[in-house]
Amino acid sequence: xxxxxxxxxxxxxxxxxxxxxxxxxxxxxxxxxxxxxxxxxxxxxxxxxxxxxxxxxxxxxxxxxxxxxxxxxxxxxxxxxxxxxxxxxxxxxxxxxxxxxxxxxxxxxxxxxxxxxxxxxxxxxxxxxxxxxxxxxxxxxxxxxxxxxxxxxxxxxxxxxxxxxxxxxxxxxxxxxxxxxxxxxxxxxxxxxxxxxxxxxxxxxxxxxxxxxxxxxxxxxxxxxxxxxxxxxxxxxxxxxxxxxxxxxxxxxxxxxxxxxxxxxxxxxxxxxxxxxxxxxxxxxxxxxxxxxxxxxxxxxxxxxxxxxxxxxxxxxxxxxxxxxxxxxxxxxxxxxxxxxxxxxxxxxxxxxxxxxxxxxxxxxxxxxxxxxxxxxxxxxxxxxxxxxxxxxxxxxxxxxxxxxxxxxxxxxxxxxxxxxxxxxxxxxxxxxxxxxxxxxxxxxxxxxxxxxxxxxxxxxxxxxxxxxxxxxxxxxxxxxxxxxxxxxxxxxxxxxxxxxxxxxxxxxxxxxxxxxxxxxxxxxxxxxxxxxxxxxxxxxxxxxxxxxxxxxxxxxxxxxxxxxxxxxxxxxxxxxxxxxxxxxxxxxxxxxxxxxxxxxxxxxxxxxxxxxxxxxxxxxxxxxxxxxxxxxxxxxxxxxxxxxxxxxxxxxxxxxxxxxxxxxxxxxxxxxxxxxxxxxxxxxxxx
Ligand SMILES: Nc1nc2c(c(=O)[nH]1)N[C@H]1C(S)=C(S)[C@@H](COP(=O)(O)OP(=O)(O)OC[C@H]3O[C@@H](n4cnc5c(=O)[nH]c(N)nc54)[C@H](O)[C@@H]3O)O[C@H]1N2
Ligand SMILES: Nc1nc2c(c(=O)[nH]1)N[C@H]1C(S)=C(S)[C@@H](COP(=O)(O)OP(=O)(O)OC[C@H]3O[C@@H](n4cnc5c(=O)[nH]c(N)nc54)[C@H](O)[C@@H]3O)O[C@H]1N2
Ligand code: SF4
Ligand SMILES: [Mo]
Numbered sequence: 001x002x003x004x005x006x007x008x009x010x011x012x013x014x015x016x017x018x019x020x021x022x023x024x025x026x027x028x029x030x031x032x033x034x035x036x037x038x039x040x041x042x043x044x045x046x047x048x049x050x051x052x053x054x055x056x057x058x059x060x061x062x063x064x065x066x067x068x069x070x071x072x073x074x075x076x077x078x079x080x081x082x083x084x085x086x087x088x089x090x091x092x093x094x095x096x097x098x099x100x101x102x103x104x105x106x107x108x109x110x111x112x113x114x115x116x117x118x119x120x121x122x123x124x125x126x127x128x129x130x131x132x133x134x135x136x137x138x139x140x141x142x143x144x145x146x147x148x149x150x151x152x153x154x155x156x157x158x159x160x161x162x163x164x165x166x167x168x169x170x171x172x173x174x175x176x177x178x179x180x181x182x183x184x185x186x187x188x189x190x191x192x193x194x195x196x197x198x199x200x201x202x203x204x205x206x207x208x209x210x211x212x213x214x215x216x217x218x219x220x221x222x223x224x225x226x227x228x229x230x231x232x233x234x235x236x237x238x239x240x241x242x243x244x245x246x247x248x249x250x251x252x253x254x255x256x257x258x259x260x261x262x263x264x265x266x267x268x269x270x271x272x273x274x275x276x277x278x279x280x281x282x283x284x285x286x287x288x289x290x291x292x293x294x295x296x297x298x299x300x301x302x303x304x305x306x307x308x309x310x311x312x313x314x315x316x317x318x319x320x321x322x323x324x325x326x327x328x329x330x331x332x333x334x335x336x337x338x339x340x341x342x343x344x345x346x347x348x349x350x351x352x353x354x355x356x357x358x359x360x361x362x363x364x365x366x367x368x369x370x371x372x373x374x375x376x377x378x379x380x381x382x383x384x385x386x387x388x389x390x391x392x393x394x395x396x397x398x399x400x401x402x403x404x405x406x407x408x409x410x411x412x413x414x415x416x417x418x419x420x421x422x423x424x425x426x427x428x429x430x431x432x433x434x435x436x437x438x439x440x441x442x443x444x445x446x447x448x449x450x451x452x453x454x455x456x457x458x459x460x461x462x463x464x465x466x467x468x469x470x471x472x473x474x475x476x477x478x479x480x481x482x483x484x485x486x487x488x489x490x491x492x493x494x495x496x497x498x499x500x501x502x503x504x505x506x507x508x509x510x511x512x513x514x515x516x517x518x519x520x521x522x523x524x525x526x527x528x529x530x531x532x533x534x535x536x537x538x539x540x541x542x543x544x545x546x547x548x549x550x551x552x553x554x555x556x557x558x559x560x561x562x563x564x565x566x567x568x569x570x571x572x573x574x575x576x577x578x579x580x581x582x583x584x585x586x587x588x589x590x591x592x593x594x595x596x597x598x599x600x601x602x603x604x605x606x607x608x609x610x611x612x613x614x615x616x617x618x619x620x621x622x623x624x625x626x627x628x629x630x631x632x633x634x635x636x637x638x639x640x641x642x643x644x645x646x647x648x649x650x651x652x653x654x655x656x657x658x659x660x661x662x663x664x665x666x667x668x669x670x671x672x673x674x675x676x677x678x679x680x681x682x683x684x685x686x687x688x
Pocket of ligand 1 (some may be wrong): 105106107110111112113135138139140224269304308399400401402403405406407426427428429431443444445446482529577578583584585586647648659660
């Protein structure tokens with residue numbers, strides 16, 4: 001049979017790159033970019049390896065039931081039918097009860113589970129579970145929700161088309177978000193300036209106007225120092241602040257204005273101190289302040305670089321306030337939300353009663369953080385399972401999510417997973433986390449199921465784009481899409497009434513109803529359509545430099561940063577980042593990707609390598625206060641001095657190569673629960 005070319009998009013990560021899938025005889029044989037799609041300029045090695053993912057011999061193909069005790073190296077999986085599996089899950093979840101059931105979901109930014117994300121929430125919410133674990137506290141919280149403390153909503157997208165200056169702050173789109181990187185490059189070509197704040201000069205930082213080589217974990221000091229310079233030297237947009245913020249109102253606890261109080265707080269960070277703490281030369285600091293004052297509007301992209309820190313809220317607040325001082329928020333050329341296709345949200349957060357929400361783990365400690373939406377940390381989950389406090393949790397329902405590798409070590413992990421009465425996981429592969437499951441359900445990959453994307457984010461045109469991604473090949477064996485599995489489970493739990501009678505097609509019709517397009521029209525147009533009915537762009541809400549919410553909950557009304565004291569035993573600073581080959585702990589099974597990146601590597605700044613006598617290629621061990629992990633050394637002169645920059649997401653039964661096993665699940669931001677995975681004291685040695 002002649003090959004056919006199907007327009008679609010790659011759903012493997014946030015970038016959702018428009019692409020062309022070539023299919024021959026029911027097999028996916030290649031994936032190419034689709035320049036006619038708003039995000040189709042390029043694809044990455046992961047999409048090129050999609051044929052290996054689809055045809056992989058280790059993919060799960062049938063429901064599997066454990067026959068050996070938990071903790072045994074081999075679970076003794078026994079294939080069972082879908083009917084048996086769903087009936088079993090229904091019985092076990094009824095036995096555990098709604099409060100005794102927790103849910104887990106893989107990251108929607110780094111997997112295709114985004115297709116089913118809202119439906120999974122709907123299932124948890126209508127079942128009545130107070131608890132759902134996903135990556136948010138270490139992923140998108142400080143970009144999408146944390147800024148609400150300062151201006152009531154998330155950061156929104158940088159308007160790269162009209163920005164005079166673009167700031168990438170702890171965000172590396174050349175590796176993590178190709179279409180955004182494309183747009184930043186295009187902006188540079190038309191003369192926009194680029195400032196990159198990152199301990200590592202990679203990707204777009206190589207052609208930035210200014211690279212601020214921040215010592216990992218000290219971003220709050222940098223932002224406070226820049227606030228100080230802008231206020232001290234007349235670089236802040238006071239007019240904008242007068243119109244849109246509380247800057248000129250008296251601070252609630254005195255008679256001076258919020259702006260005066262902010263100036264006083266930031267004055268604790270004069271340039272020489274900032275330089276000492278962050279490692280950034282004073283001249284570069286001043287240059288950054290000049291650009292921010294002169295080349296407006298400023299657009300900001302920030303993501304996990306500033307999120308995975310012990311004081312991520314202080315960093316986010318300081319960066320957001322600095323951004324507010326530029327007067328660019330919500331303006332053309334600044335960060336602003338674009339109108340999106342109108343669709344119905346089916347996550348059903350409103351179905352959660354206050355009583356149920358009151359039982360969300362961690363809500364008492366972090367009421368302004370993810371628990372307010374029912375999103376808990378794996379640490380809190382494991383503690384509750386092991387101790388039975390504040391109430392017993394007996395069952396876990398997971399859709400992907402490899403938390404044993406992607407979350408920091410929590411002392412209770414194995415004890416908790418061993419103690420669960422019932423753990424059902426939907427997966428593509430038998431991961432280290434899945435090995436603890438009682439029941440494993442085979443998931444279809446994004447190439448094997450339909451998926452809806454409403455808005456492709458990176459530009460107004462992309463964000464108006466609505467696409468129903470087709471299944472380009474059938475799933476292996478009996479694997480099913482997550483959405484279908486959610487509907488099946490809903491029926492098994494007697495929740496069909498909340499799930500359109502258990503019919504995913506009726507559910508899809510409901511989702512699409514307000515968009516002006518229906519499933520039939522979208523199936524006719526696999527490349528997607530510009531939706532006729534869009535949401536209104538939200539008005540700029542009032543900016544609160546002074547956070548009464550934080551003050552009320554025992555936090556700081558204005559951001560304050562206390563640098564960690566120097567530790568002679570752990571003289572270097574460990575941090576991490578993503579590579580083009582993998583998403584988190586995924587894709588290690590795919591031969592072409594494994595060939596490109598065969599094992600975990602750790603880049604050392606030249607001063608670190610010299611101090612420890614380490615040469616490129618040396619096997620090394622990285623020690624933190626909580627453990628050590630093995631890696632292979634690389635030298636990188638483009639790292640801030642003292643920095644150790646490592647890959648993560650690796651595991652191995654023989655060797656300790658899991659970065660997160662050496663992290664401390666107990667060190668986290670008090671407001672959000674973000675773990676200190678970056679900016680961690682460490683030492684490095686060569687292994688013999
Ligand atoms: N040290 C360190 N740790 C980190 C990070 C870091 O930068 N440094 N990054 C953090 C971030 S940003 C995130 S988002 C988290 C990610 O944490 P996780 O969400 O746990 O991501 P993965 O480890 O990639 O595991 C995802 C799992 O979901 C499965 N999966 C993929 N697609 C599907 C699907 O469509 N359906 C189903 N049912 N399963 C699927 C995959 O097979 C895989 O096993 O990791 C965090 N951990
Ligand atoms: N290839 C690939 N793409 C992905 C993913 C993936 O796993 N692989 N995951 C997806 C997901 S879930 C997410 S959340 C996004 C994340 O997207 P990004 O946030 O862009 O990803 P990272 O590479 O983890 O981190 C960004 C930068 O932070 C820098 N950094 C490290 N420590 C610090 C610090 O202390 N301060 C500052 N300012 N910067 C620091 C790193 O050097 C890195 O360049 O990517 C998405 N896209
Ligand atoms: S960056 Fe790669 S993995 Fe992510 S959507 Fe684009 S092609 Fe797919
Ligand atoms: Mo993420």
